[in-house]
Amino acid sequence: MGKSKIIKTKDNIKFSMATLDEIVNLNCLPTGYHTAHLPLLDSCDHCRIPIRYLTGKTYICGHSYHDKYYNIHNGCKHCLEYYKKGITKQAKAFKKGLEKIEDEKDILNNEESNENDDNNLNEEENNNKTEDIDNKLQIAINTIDQ
Ligand SMILES: [Zn+2]
Numbered sequence: 001m002g003k004s005k006i007i008k009t010k011d012n013i014k015f016s017m018a019t020l021d022e023i024v025n026l027n028c029l030p031t032g033y034h035t036a037h038l039p040l041l042d043s044c045d046h047c048r049i050p051i052r053y054l055t056g057k058t059y060i061c062g063h064s065y066h067d068k069y070y071n072i073h074n075g076c077k078h079c080l081e082y083y084k085k086g087i088t089k090q091a092k093a094f095k096k097g098l099e100k101i102e103d104e105k106d107i108l109n110n111e112e113s114n115e116n117d118d119n120n121l122n123e124e125e126n127n128n129k130t131e132d133i134d135n136k137l138q139i140a141i142n143t144i145d146q
């Protein structure tokens with residue numbers, strides 16, 4: 001019997017599923033297969049003990065948990081981690097986009113006028129905004145944990 005494994009090629013990531021004896025595109029698989037922690041087959045993704053030893057379920061993301069561990073985290077901890085990372089990445093990309101827009105504005109402003117006092121004020125305001133986004137994001141992520 002074969003083992004489940006991730007197959008990475010140059011332009012694609014595929015997942016070989018031992019149970020199905022089939023290779024499927026990773027994009028078609030539940031969230032669990034995108035996370036750093038691949039779902040264990042027949043075992044709890046928290047304690048790695050086979051599901052059948054205690055009451056537990058396999059969830060929609062593909063991860064399985066004994067009921068008591070799923071309840072502690074009130075959800076799938078591996079997928080939560082994956083989503084949190086995704087949010088941070090998105091926010092960073094978004095911030096980069098904002099900074100780029102501001103840089104372009106600065107260039108335009110400098111070309112149009114020599115009144116640097118105004119520009120300096122704007123810059124300070126922009127830095128505060130970026131910090132504000134950082135703080136709000138951190139607060140939001142912290143709330144997920146509770
Ligand atoms: Zn368990």
Ligand SMILES: [Zn+2]
Nearest residue numbers: 061063076079
């Ligand atoms: Zn999961």
